[in-house]
Amino acid sequence: MDARLRRVNKEIADCKNDKTSQIKIELIDESPFHLKGSFPGPEGTPYEGGNFEVDIVIPESYPFQPVKMKFITKVYHPNVSSASGAICLDILKDAWSPVLTLKSTLISLQSLLCSPEPNDPQDAEVAKHYMTSKSSFDDTATYWTQIYAGGPGPKDKRNKGSGVDRDEVAIAGLDKAHVDRFEQLGFQRSKVIDALRRLNYRGPNIAQISDDRVVEELLK
Amino acid sequence: MNQCSILLQLQQLLNDSVPTRPLIDVLAPMSTLRAEYENGSASFLKQIDWLIARGFDRVRRTRGDGDCFYRSLGFAYVESLINSQDRDFAVASSLSKLESTKDTLDKAGIEKLVYEDFYEEFVSLIEGITKPDAQGLVLNSDRLLHAFQSPETSNAIVIYLRFLTSAQIRLNREDFEAFVVHPDTKEPMDVDSFCANVVQAMGKEAGEIASSTSIAMQVLIYDSVEDNVEMEALCRALQLNVDVAYLSGVRGDGVDFITFRHDTDSKAPPLTLLYRPGHYDILFKQAA
Numbered sequence: 001m002d003a004r005l006r007r008v009n010k011e012i013a014d015c016k017n018d019k020t021s022q023i024k025i026e027l028i029d030e031s032p033f034h035l036k037g038s039f040p041g042p043e044g045t046p047y048e049g050g051n052f053e054v055d056i057v058i059p060e061s062y063p064f065q066p067v068k069m070k071f072i073t074k075v076y077h078p079n080v081s082s083a084s085g086a087i088c089l090d091i092l093k094d095a096w097s098p099v100l101t102l103k104s105t106l107i108s109l110q111s112l113l114c115s116p117e118p119n120d121p122q123d124a125e126v127a128k129h130y131m132t133s134k135s136s137f138d139d140t141a142t143y144w145t146q147i148y149a150g151g152p153g154p155k156d157k158r159n160k161g162s163g164v165d166r167d168e169v170a171i172a173g174l175d176k177a178h179v180d181r182f183e184q185l186g187f188q189r190s191k192v193i194d195a196l197r198r199l200n201y202r203g204p205n206i207a208q209i210s211d212d213r214v215v216e217e218l219l220k
Numbered sequence: 221m222n223q224c225s226i227l228l229q230l231q232q233l234l235n236d237s238v239p240t241r242p243l244i245d246v247l248a249p250m251s252t253l254r255a256e257y258e259n260g261s262a263s264f265l266k267q268i269d270w271l272i273a274r275g276f277d278r279v280r281r282t283r284g285d286g287d288c289f290y291r292s293l294g295f296a297y298v299e300s301l302i303n304s305q306d307r308d309f310a311v312a313s314s315l316s317k318l319e320s321t322k323d324t325l326d327k328a329g330i331e332k333l334v335y336e337d338f339y340e341e342f343v344s345l346i347e348g349i350t351k352p353d354a355q356g357l358v359l360n361s362d363r364l365l366h367a368f369q370s371p372e373t374s375n376a377i378v379i380y381l382r383f384l385t386s387a388q389i390r391l392n393r394e395d396f397e398a399f400v401v402h403p404d405t406k407e408p409m410d411v412d413s414f415c416a417n418v419v420q421a422m423g424k425e426a427g428e429i430a431s432s433t434s435i436a437m438q439v440l441i442y443d444s445v446e447d448n449v450e451m452e453a454l455c456r457a458l459q460l461n462v463d464v465a466y467l468s469g470v471r472g473d474g475v476d477f478i479t480f481r482h483d484t485d486s487k488a489p490p491l492t493l494l495y496r497p498g499h500y501d502i503l504f505k506q507a508a
Contacts, residue, residue, distance in 0.1 A: 064375050064422050097420040098379050099334050
């Protein structure tokens with residue numbers, strides 16, 4: 001049996017037998033080299049209560065080359081692309097070592113959710129949001145966890161109302177009042193959301209952005 | 221472009237720049253190495269001539285892929301077993317030494333799951349020196365070369381040696397921590413990040429040997445711990461005697477040797493490596 005297959009089989013079995021780590025690895029199709037990993041969002045973070053799925057591709061020269069991982073579940077996090085799920089983490093690139101396993105790498109992703117590195121972002125807009133207003137960032141990340149990862153939603157609003165409608169303003173991490181105000185100037189709502197998100201129209205940053213600047217962005 | 225994609229591109233450039241030299245090459249006369257310096261540094265030429273004059277007349281080149289120290293040492297080690305006077309004894313004691321290295325890895329917290337395949341690859345190679353394979357052949361230098369040119373076997377041994385080095389450093393950190401520096405910045409670095417990011421990763425070269433000012437001695441013995449943490453650790457873990465000839469291009473009147481003596485028999489002939497800044501090859505001395 002080839003070395004890569006032997007190693008991957010052992011890793012899958014090891015993960016199955018480990019009842020304490022909360023890390024799951026499953027086959028997606030017939031191939032043992034294309035897998036799906038998942039783990040619960042860490043407690044005490046906006047990701048708490050969510051279940052996060054990761055697409056895993058094992059390259060030909062694994063474990064000498066790093067495993068390829070990206071989030072399947074949408075995650076609002078400075079080091080994860082909000083569009084593609086691509087992850088910026090050193091061990092997935094030049095700091096990879098064959099001493100790492102699928103399980104330990106998934107655990108590293110879980111801890112990445114605990115400790116974002118906004119200075120080395122994968123998603124620059126999300127990182128700006130994080131650095132401008134941590135509390136607003138947390139609200140957005142919590143909301144994403146609720147609608148994409150099956151999380152319970154904001155603590156103060158739990159069990160009120162039934163179900164969640166997707167709220168594009170909350171997804172973009174913006175304030176409804178701001179979006180309404182520019183929409184009333186006659187711009188399409190979705191355009192307003194895009195523009196305010198690009199401008200990082202949040203928290204103390206708002207005072208730095210004139211209405212003219214917003215309109216200019218909207219007319220682009 | 222974010223830092224990750226820059227790093228990725230740099231890595232790609234590095235990968236592309238690795239020449240197509242085999243992982244380990246056939247034995248070649250020193251004159252082939254000499255020819256590469258004929259239009260260059262006169263002091264390199266003098267140092268090569270100095271080595272040739274002292275019987276170091278052949279060299280086995282390795283690919284400059286960042287693993288050349290481990291690959292050179294691994295190859296030289298197995299070949300020394302093949303060439304040993306009492307092959308059965310050499311193989312048996314090597315296997316029992318290797319068996320005990322598993323304990324070192326376990327103690328250092330390296331999972332069995334991640335090292336056992338590499339361990340088995342290493343052990344079965346060494347067993348093959350005395351135990352004929354399905355074709356009735358035992359391992360000789362040619363077949364060893366072939367094995368070390370195949371990435372699967374070669375890299376398995378490189379990574380096993382890297383794990384062992386990492387474990388040895390971490391289990392004896394008080395011996396090493398004062399000497400651990402970042403390979404690029406030369407700033408002091410903590411033992412755990414050094415082991416995780418430099419020692420245990422493929423393609424990260426073992427530290428450079430610090431250059432010394434020219435001293436009017438032909439053979440200089442360095443305090444080896446200061447010179448190279450990874451070499452010292454690996455020689456201790458495998459109980460090896462190793463000499464590294466340091467082609468600095470600085471001295472014209474000789475070549476410095478850095479010596480490691482960790483074989484239980486301190487008189488056992490050392491494995492000899494050739495170091496040029498940033499690269500290791502294997503050096504051979506003609507039989508006396």
